[in-house]
Amino acid sequence: MAKLEVGYLLxxxxxxxxxxxxxxxxxxxxxxxxxxxxxxxxxxxxxxTRPRADPLLLLAAVAQATERVTLGTAVLLPALRxxxxxxxxxxTLDRLSDGRxxxxxGGGFPNPATRAQFTSIGLDFARRTGRLAESxxxxxxxxxxxxxxxxxxHFAFEDVRIAPPPSxxxxxxxxxxxxxxxxxxxxxxxADGWLxxxxxxTTYAEERQLIEQASAARPVTPALYATLCLDPDPEKAxxxxxxxxxxxxxxxxxxxxxxxxxxxxxxxxxxxWLTSYAAAGARHLVIRLATDDHDTGLEEFADQVLPLLRExxxx
Numbered sequence: 169m170a171k172l173e174v175g176y177l178l179x180x181x182x183x184x185x186x187x188x189x190x191x192x193x194x195x196x197x198x199x200x201x202x203x204x205x206x207x208x209x210x211x212x213x214x215x216x217t218r219p220r221a222d223p224l225l226l227l228a229a230v231a232q233a234t235e236r237v238t239l240g241t242a243v244l245l246p247a248l249r250x251x252x253x254x255x256x257x258x259x260t261l262d263r264l265s266d267g268r269x270x271x272x273x274g275g276g277f278p279n280p281a282t283r284a285q286f287t288s289i290g291l292d293f294a295r296r297t298g299r300l301a302e303s304x305x306x307x308x309x310x311x312x313x314x315x316x317x318x319x320x321x322h323f324a325f326e327d328v329r330i331a332p333p334p335s336x337x338x339x340x341x342x343x344x345x346x347x348x349x350x351x352x353x354x355x356x357x358x359a360d361g362w363l364x365x366x367x368x369x370t371t372y373a374e375e376r377q378l379i380e381q382a383s384a385a386r387p388v389t390p391a392l393y394a395t396l397c398l399d400p401d402p403e404k405a406x407x408x409x410x411x412x413x414x415x416x417x418x419x420x421x422x423x424x425x426x427x428x429x430x431x432x433x434x435x436x437x438x439x440x441w442l443t444s445y446a447a448a449g450a451r452h453l454v455i456r457l458a459t460d461d462h463d464t465g466l467e468e469f470a471d472q473v474l475p476l477l478r479e480x481x482x483x
Contacts (some may be wrong), residue, residue: 176209178194178467196233210241239261250290259332273342313330345357345363367426367428382403389452390450392429393429394442394456395428406433435468438475
């Protein structure tokens with residue numbers, strides 16, 4: 169597993185639900201994650217359903233505070249935005265970070281709260297995946313630096329050119345979330361990477377193989393979004409996970425556990441659990457920590473779990 173990388177999700181949502189809004193603290197955490205040896209730092213997106221700091225503005229600040237770590241969105245909802253404006257923002261952020269950006273994207277999970285978010289912005293939730301796919305095509309053309317004219321199902325414009333262009337030719341890599349046949353087809357057709365959160369590593373292995381078969385002409389980086397709650401007492405960890413997840417999503421833990429990769433237990437158990445996904449093909453882990461103290465949680469993860477994953481990397 170020589171190519172396994174490990175990243176940290178900044179707790180933008182966790183901070184918001186506690187009515188704490190010191191964004192400088194998040195930038196400090198990003199810098200600390202880099203110092204502790206993590207490979208990437210990520211920020212989530214949901215302006216209405218699960219309010220939090222804007223991920224692109226926050227990552228612009230992180231880009232200036234860090235030098236090495238990859239910066240990513242986990243995940244951005246392009247269907248909420250016009251692709252000209254989003255392409256401009258992402259190109260600017262890619263240049264600010266000297267080409268360290270990964271644009272993690274998704275369509276939006278089908279539940280009433282997410283539907284309400286689209287409705288509040290005046291968009292048809294049922295058309296979100298079409299807008300997502302078309303937005304990706306539009307943005308990649310705009311990232312060429314050339315003037316672009318477009319007439320599609322969702323967007324139409326003439327002779328538009330954005331500046332500055334991204335740091336990298338073709339723009340930042342796009343990773344798509346999602347599981348199930350339609351999502352996997354989108355990943356294979358459109359994405360540079362795959363960032364799902366299946367609750368079982370066996371499901372992950374099966375779906376990764378389907379993507380590989382469908383995208384044989386080009387590589388797609390397999391990643392994983394996973395939530396961890398660490399404690400020497402596994403039962404205490406499970407209670408803390410329930411509190412954190414239900415506060416984060418405003419949904420019962422049992423419902424989230426059926427669709428998301430969640431773990432509660434000791435550091436050794438967590439490393440073993442993550443290693444099962446790595447053995448199934450995951451090459452980049454994006455870790456969300458379920459904790460009330462994210463400063464301490466980051467230190468504990470880096471001290472207790474990260475070394476065990478590094479050991480697996482070199483086997």
